[in-house]
Amino acid sequence: MLKKISLMLVLILTALIPMSVYGAGCSAVSAIVIDAASGEILYEKNAYEERSMASTTKIMTALIACESGKLDDVVTATDEMVNVIGTSLGLRAGDKISLHDLVVGMLIVSGNDAANAAAIYLGGSMEGFAAMMNEKARAVGMNSSLFVTPSGLDEGNHHSTAYDMALLAANALENKIFAGICRERRMEVTINGEKHPVYNHNKLLAFLDDCIGIKTGFTEKAGRCLVSAVERNGIRMICVTLNDGDDWNDHISLYSECEKKYQKKEIQNSIQINAVGGIQDKLNASYSAQINVVNPQLITVECFCFPFVYAPVKKGSEIGTAVIKYKEKEICSVPITAEEDVEYYVKQE
Numbered sequence: 001m002l003k004k005i006s007l008m009l010v011l012i013l014t015a016l017i018p019m020s021v022y023g024a025g026c027s028a029v030s031a032i033v034i035d036a037a038s039g040e041i042l043y044e045k046n047a048y049e050e051r052s053m054a055s056t057t058k059i060m061t062a063l064i065a066c067e068s069g070k071l072d073d074v075v076t077a078t079d080e081m082v083n084v085i086g087t088s089l090g091l092r093a094g095d096k097i098s099l100h101d102l103v104v105g106m107l108i109v110s111g112n113d114a115a116n117a118a119a120i121y122l123g124g125s126m127e128g129f130a131a132m133m134n135e136k137a138r139a140v141g142m143n144s145s146l147f148v149t150p151s152g153l154d155e156g157n158h159h160s161t162a163y164d165m166a167l168l169a170a171n172a173l174e175n176k177i178f179a180g181i182c183r184e185r186r187m188e189v190t191i192n193g194e195k196h197p198v199y200n201h202n203k204l205l206a207f208l209d210d211c212i213g214i215k216t217g218f219t220e221k222a223g224r225c226l227v228s229a230v231e232r233n234g235i236r237m238i239c240v241t242l243n244d245g246d247d248w249n250d251h252i253s254l255y256s257e258c259e260k261k262y263q264k265k266e267i268q269n270s271i272q273i274n275a276v277g278g279i280q281d282k283l284n285a286s287y288s289a290q291i292n293v294v295n296p297q298l299i300t301v302e303c304f305c306f307p308f309v310y311a312p313v314k315k316g317s318e319i320g321t322a323v324i325k326y327k328e329k330e331i332c333s334v335p336i337t338a339e340e341d342v343e344y345y346v347k348q349e
Contacts, residue, residue: 025253025257026043026045026241026244026250026253026254027241027244027245027246027247027250028045028162028241028242028243028244028247028250029046029049029051029223029242029243029244030045030046030047030049030051030161030162030240030241030242030243031043031044031045031046031047031162031239031240031241031242031244031250031254032044032045032047032162032163032166032239032240033166033237033238033239033240033254033255033258034166034170034237034238035235035236035237035293035294036169036170036173036229036236036237036238037235037236037326037329037331037332038293038326038327038329038331039167039170039329040294040326040327041163042237042258042261042294043254043257043258044162044163045162046162047161047162047163047166047240048144048161048162048163049161049162050144050159050160050161051159051160051161051162051222051242051243052154052158052159052219052221052222052225052242053152053159053160053165053217053222053225053242054152054154054217054218054219054222054223054225055087055110055112055151055152055215055216055217055218055219055225056152056160056165056215056216056217056225056226056227056240057115057147057149057150057151057152057158057160057217058106058107058110058115058150058151058152058215058217059165059168059169059172059214059215059227060133060136060137060147060150060168060172061106061115061118061119061129061133061150061151062103062106062107062118062172062178062181062182063136063168063171063172063175063178064122064129064132064133064136065099065102065103065118065122066103066175066177066178067175068099068122070099070122071098071099071100071103071177072098072099072100073098073099073121074096074097074098074099075096075097075098075099075102075117075118075121076094076095076096077091077092077093077094077095077096077097077113077117078093078117078120079093080116080120081093081113081116081117081120082095082113082116082117084112084113084116084151084153085112085153086112086151086153086219087109087110087111087112088109088111088112088113089102089105089106089109089111089113089114089189089198090111090113090191090196091105091111091113091114091117091191095191095192096191096192096193097117097189097190097191097192098190099118099121099122100177101189101190101191102114102115102117102118102121103118103177103178103181104181104187104189104198105189105198106118106151107178107181107182107213107214107215108181108182108184108187108198108199108200108201109198109199109200109201110201110215110216110217112151112152112153115150115151115152116150116151118150119150126149126150129150130147130148130149130150133147133150134146134147137164137168140167140168140171141164141167142160142164142165142167142168143164144160144161144163144164145159145160145161145164145165146158146159146160147160152217152219152222153219154219154221154222161242162240162241162242163240165227165240165242166227166238166239166240169214169215169227169229169238169240170238172214173212173213173214173229173236173238179212179213182202182212182213182214182215183205183211183212183213183214184200185199185200185205185206186198186199186200187200201216202214202215202216202226202228203248204226204228204248204251204252207248207252208230208252208255210230210231210232211228211229211230212229212230212231212236213228213229214227214228214229215227222242222243223242223243223244223245224241224243224244224245224247225241225242225243225244225247226239226240226241226244226247226248226251227239227240228251230255232255232259233259233262233292234290234291234292235259235262235292237255237258237259239251239254239255261294262292262293262294263292263293263294263295263296264290264291264292265290265291265292265293265296265299266288266289266290267287267288267289267290267291267299267301267324268286268287268288268289269286269287269288269301269322270284270285270286270339271284271285271286271303271305271336272284272285273285273305273306273307273308273309273319273320274307274308274309275308275309275310275311275313275342276308276309276310276311277310277311277344277345278311278312278313278342278343278344278345279311279342279343279344279345280342283309283313283319283338283340283342284338284339284340285305285319285320285336285337285338285339286336286337286339287301287303287322287334287335287336287337288334289322289324289332289334291324291326291331291332293326293331298326298327299324299325299326300324300325300326300328301322301323301324301325302322302323302325303320303321303322303323303336304320304321304322304323305319305320305321305336306319306320309342311342311343311344311345312341312342312343312344313338313341313342314338314341315338315339315340315341316337316338317337317338318335318336318337319336319337319338320335320336321333321334321335321336322334322335322336
């Protein structure tokens with residue numbers, strides 16, 4: 001049975017330090033920046049205001065498709081799927097395309113036809129897929145969102161908030177297929193056996209070397225919407241702006257400002273574990289990590305290892321795992337390794 005050793009590195013257990021909230025310097029009506037690992041809010045402006053979110057909706061549509069287990073399925077386009085206004089992958093009724101390439105089409109070129117095709121194929125109807133979207137939203141914790149269309153075209157009370165969209169983005173980026181697609185500047189889709197190049201609408205991929213996606217959007221009602229993410233100095237930040245006429249510059253400047261909130265923390269510790277059958281009865285082991293967090297005092301570490309090890313043990317052998325948490329949420333884990341050799345004890349006759 002694994003033994004759980006909890007090593008609390010929290011130096012003070014006082015009230016959390018409130019984050020500064022900024023409004024000036026951002027053109028968006030609603031905006032937020034969060035730390036993807038912890039969910040900590042680094043910046044917010046009207047982040048809980050319900051608004052249209054245009055084609056950033058396709059983050060949800062694409063994620064459901066990526067989690068469906070059906071990405072290799074071939075979808076035959078119908079009139080209902082392709083008869084839609086706005087951005088398009090160029091599908092026509094009768095075209096055959098894989099569900100994977102429909103995801104590429106909705107994430108890279110924001111194809112409304114691609115989103116509708118995936119939705120009807122997976123949900124049986126637009127209404128059926130909307131139910132799937134709202135079920136997923138509840139699971140993610142998007143408590144102020146209602147999904148009506150898979151493409152983001154405004155219909156009914158289709159809406160979300162900057163905060164909810166940040167939660168969705170953090171969840172979506174945990175899916176390796178989704179994350180791998182949305183960060184590409186160019187991909188190919190195969191329609192009726194013929195390959196076609198498609199190019200990403202997200203200019204931040206060109207403006208920022210550390211940008212990893214994820215989705216643009218625009219309707220007359222929603223204005224310009226952008227959900228993006230960067231991986232920088234060991235941290236992942238997600239930025240959402242809704243109705244923002246200067247979104248590219250706002251995302252760049254917000255990332256620059258929010259990065260300054262982080263502090264680098266060196267984590268290292270040694271522990272002793274019982275050694276059985278060795279020339280010594282204790283084994284010295286250790287772990288170390290370097291992380292960036294906003295408040296290092298709120299870090300905790302939990303060590304998981306067996307209550308004893310059998311000799312022989314080689315120096316550097318992994319004998320457990322240290323789970324590093326920030327505000328009680330796991331942000332990474334590192335191995336616990338032996339600091340020394342423990343030789344097998346041989347009784348002398």
